[in-house]
Amino acid sequence: MRKFYLTTAIDYVNAFPHLGHALEKVQADVIARYQRLRKKDVFFLTGTDENSLKNVQAAEKEGISVKELVDKNAQKFYQLKEALNLSFDDFIRTTQERHQIGAKRFWLAIKKDVYKKKYRGLYCLGCEAFYTPEELKDGLCPEHKKKPELVEEENYFFRLSKYQKKLEKIIESEKIKIVPEKRKNEVLAFIKKGLEDICVSRSKQRAHGWGIEVPGDKDQIIWVWIDALSNYLTGIGYGTDEQKFQRYWPADIHIIGKGIARFHCVFWPAFLLSANLPLPKKIFIHGYITIGGQKISKSLGNVIDPFDLVKKYGTDAVRYFLLREISPFEDGDFTLEKLEKRYDSDLAKGLGNLLLRVISLAKRIDGKSLRIKLQRPALRAIIKKEERNWKKAIEDFKFNEALNSVWNLISFGDRYLEKEKPWVLLKEEKLKRKGKEVIESLLFFLEKIGKLLQPFLPETSEKIFQQIKSKNPQLLFPKR
Numbered sequence: 001m002r003k004f005y006l007t008t009a010i011d012y013v014n015a016f017p018h019l020g021h022a023l024e025k026v027q028a029d030v031i032a033r034y035q036r037l038r039k040k041d042v043f044f045l046t047g048t049d050e051n052s053l054k055n056v057q058a059a060e061k062e063g064i065s066v067k068e069l070v071d072k073n074a075q076k077f078y079q080l081k082e083a084l085n086l087s088f089d090d091f092i093r094t095t096q097e098r099h100q101i102g103a104k105r106f107w108l109a110i111k112k113d114v115y116k117k118k119y120r121g122l123y124c125l126g127c128e129a130f131y132t133p134e135e136l137k138d139g140l141c142p143e144h145k146k147k148p149e150l151v152e153e154e155n156y157f158f159r160l161s162k163y164q165k166k167l168e169k170i171i172e173s174e175k176i177k178i179v180p181e182k183r184k185n186e187v188l189a190f191i192k193k194g195l196e197d198i199c200v201s202r203s204k205q206r207a208h209g210w211g212i213e214v215p216g217d218k219d220q221i222i223w224v225w226i227d228a229l230s231n232y233l234t235g236i237g238y239g240t241d242e243q244k245f246q247r248y249w250p251a252d253i254h255i256i257g258k259g260i261a262r263f264h265c266v267f268w269p270a271f272l273l274s275a276n277l278p279l280p281k282k283i284f285i286h287g288y289i290t291i292g293g294q295k296i297s298k299s300l301g302n303v304i305d306p307f308d309l310v311k312k313y314g315t316d317a318v319r320y321f322l323l324r325e326i327s328p329f330e331d332g333d334f335t336l337e338k339l340e341k342r343y344d345s346d347l348a349k350g351l352g353n354l355l356l357r358v359i360s361l362a363k364r365i366d367g368k369s370l371r372i373k374l375q376r377p378a379l380r381a382i383i384k385k386e387e388r389n390w391k392k393a394i395e396d397f398k399f400n401e402a403l404n405s406v407w408n409l410i411s412f413g414d415r416y417l418e419k420e421k422p423w424v425l426l427k428e429e430k431l432k433r434k435g436k437e438v439i440e441s442l443l444f445f446l447e448k449i450g451k452l453l454q455p456f457l458p459e460t461s462e463k464i465f466q467q468i469k470s471k472n473p474q475l476l477f478p479k480r
């Protein structure tokens with residue numbers, strides 16, 4: 001069996017998960033399920049990034065210990081598994097011992113490129129990274145729109161500059177393939193501007209003692225990005241389970257949001273080169289979700305709780321919305337109206353109605369003699385065509401287009417049903433046989449739709465299979 005290793009970004013746990021976190025996990029889940037259906041030995045890793053200063057501050061604000069805060073919030077991120085029906089194989093927390101062991105080992109592996117120096121720089125706490133004045137927009141971090149703080153310290157630096165040429169070649173030649181192309185070009189432009197060495201530790205004092213200590217220096221904490229990025233290694237046993245690590249590394253796909261492209265497409269490959277480890281094969285970069293056109297933000301009070309949505313509309317309806325309505329590469333907008341529209345027109349009326357009609361017809365015929373078989377060639381061509389499109393779209397991360405193909409089939413099925421009118425055929429002795437064949441073909445057609453929906457809407461897909469088997473018609477998406 002060929003292995004397939006995919007990862008999501010690990011989330012900051014300074015707050016509860018919002019809809020943006022849900023999007024990335026659901027996208028990753030589709031890929032994992034798709035690859036499992038292709039008989040790959042899939043390892044799907046997700047988790048939480050817990051050693052950030054943001055957590056220290058969030059804990060202070062809530063008046064609890066940092067440990068209490070990260071435990072509480074990480075639990076909530078883990079619960080997305082059930083709410084969104086995620087099929088991840090492991091959930092790594094960077095406060096776990098297995099991670100700390102591996103992260104320290106990784107530090108030692110890149111140590112030859114690390115040196116100490118005194119410096120001052122502008123630090124954005126949100127990004128956990130330094131910015132040059134030119135990189136700021138009106139003096140603010142372009143990602144967080146916040147003023148970075150001036151930090152003056154003696155810390156460790158990593159010789160990123162040394163890897164400039166190599167990195168340029170790796171990205172340009174697509175040795176690491178960055179999807180979409182637009183992001184690849186942004187990364188290349190960043191590298192070509194010239195890479196400076198980066199700060200990779202902070203004083204224990206500034207870290208409030210929170211984080212992973214630099215091996216051999218008890219006054220310094222490993223930069224949270226080296227710590228966090230190394231989860232992709234430690235999550236499959238780097239430093240603790242060599243056999244497992246050898247089995248799954250390198251990653252076949254890292255899935256991340258556009259705000260952390262630089263860390264994954266520039267810094268991470270440089271660290272790996274330094275550590276003499278193979279590079280990931282692909283990095284898929286998604287956009288952000290906006291709410292009614294605005295960025296998701298606590299201060300705007302527009303944070304949508306994915307658990308609430310699931311409670312009201314069901315897991316598959318939320319998955320469907322995220323995958324169909326939100327573009328995989330650009331920012332996409334969420335409103336309740338849009339979700340309800342998709343629910344009513346695509347799920348209840350579209351898919352649900354076709355299934356209900358066909359299963360109700362099948363129920364009228366003697367179940368024993370009914371087969372699931374393509375008896376009418378009219379359906380064959382469209383199945384072939386849309387199946388091809390579906391596959392190509394998934395492999396290109398175009399989840400919305402893959403679902404579009406399935407819904408093309410659903411509309412075709414509707415039209416076919418209206419044209420053939422099997423309920424009329426069944427009434428006439430002479431035409432009964434033809435009517436039966438139409439229904440048998442439609443059962444085959446629905447089974448195909450169920451299969452194509454498997455990676456996207458696993459529960460719905462299962463219900464479709466059950467109804468085809470039981471001939472017991474039931475509403476897939478009841479009225480809200």
Ligand SMILES: [Zn+2]
Nearest residue numbers: 124127141144
């Ligand atoms: Zn920032």
